[in-house]
Amino acid sequence: MASTYSFDIVSDFDRQELVNAIDQVVRDVKSRYDLKDTNTTVELGDENITINTDSEFTLDTVQGILREKAAKRNLSQKIFEFGKIESASGNRVRHEVTLKKGISQEIAKQISKLIRDEFKKVQASIQGDAVRVSAKNKDDLQTVITRLKQEEYPVALQFTNYR
Structure with missing residues (x-):
């Protein structure tokens, strides 16, 4: 034999866990006093996450929240590939976070x-x-x-x- x-x-990575983590990030951004008036959006696409906010300082905070929520849901930090920070309309910044798979x-x-x-x-x-x-x-x-x-x-x- x-x-x-x-x-x-x-x-x-577990897609559903990532969806839940993004939902938690959005909820956190809406409820936190320092982020409430920044009109920050966090959107999950098929292969990336788009963060749109009013300053690089706020962006760092949102990235920290994203990493924290992902870690609590047993998602590896290695799935995130943070790209360059781009300027968006009206003094805002946009950041593409690519999700690594394979x-x-x-x-x-x-x-x-x-x-x-x-x-x-x-x-x-x-x-x-x-x-x-x-x-x-x-x-x-x-x-x-x-x-x-x-x-x-x-x-x-x-x-x-x-x-």
């Missing part, structure tokens, strides 16, 4: 190289924006997961489809 076990390494080819190659170099009995294969890791022994897979959690990658990693 020579069955193999496997899991996928992906970079994703593992780039470059990072996938780094992960599979690390697995190949350090674990001789484990195979890693890149499949689109995920990495499939397989081995004959479940303990080897557990060791790989532990090792990858020690590394610092620019994306949030999740380990799914463990079988």
Whole structure:
């Protein structure tokens, strides 16, 4: 009985948790005394969040609230890629926050190289924006997961489809 076990390494986030976090940010902005009259808007798009407010100072505050609410909902800070601050009409500022999803080819190659170099009995294969890791022994897979959690990658990693 020579069955193999496997899991996928992906970079994703819970969309519903992000929606809830954005709702909390909007509620906070409307209720906080220092942000009440700034006409700040926080809008969630398919692949980004748009923050529109009256000054860079207010923008920093809103970003802090966004990070805090996301952290409370177990969303990694690595999913946010803060772009450049743009000027909007009427002395306002707009900020696009890109949501990062999926593992780039470059990072996938780094992960599979690390697995190949350090674990001789484990195979890693890149499949689109995920990495499939397989081995004959479940303990080897557990060791790989532990090792990858020690590394610092620019994306949030999740380990799914463990079988």
